[in-house]
Amino acid sequence: MAKVKITQVKSVIDRPKKQKATMMALGFKRMHQTIEREDTPVVMGMVKAVSHLVKVEEA
Template identity: 45%
Template sequence: MTATVKVTLVKSVIGTKQSHRDTVLGLGLKKIGQVRELEDTPAVRGMINKVAYLVRVVA
């Protein structure tokens, strides 16, 4: 069984850099309050770190 993390979009992407908007979309998040359960990989962790001010993570 692989480890997963739950990622929730808690802040709007309006007014953020385009690359940060693209990263949020890459995580599969479109609406505030939306939750995705993702595999805990270095790539996903890097994406989360890039937009940490927009998302909340639960291990």
Template identity: 45%
Template sequence: MLKVKLVRSKIGCNPKQRATLVALGLRKIRQERSFEDNSVVRGMIRKVEHLVEVTES
């Protein structure tokens, strides 16, 4: 399982990065979501890695 937490604002990001955050379900700063560890989620996290904090549990 991966815990993904939005730690930086999406203001100033390009539209694809904003869409990735919406697809991950991260709308507000400090909001967390848990995901299964797979390549699709890893790729999405990679696109917005400068905005999120990831912990493995």
């Protein structure tokens, strides 16, 4: 499977609980953190839900 690099570029402060939970489920703990995940439909669905908070690129 392909991998994607996901970087948090905006804060989760003043965001709905659902978006905060999605960011935590992806593995984010702080700003400008980059994580690497498999390119699965589940992960990409979570990324789509918080696309305004993250930057995605191919690994």
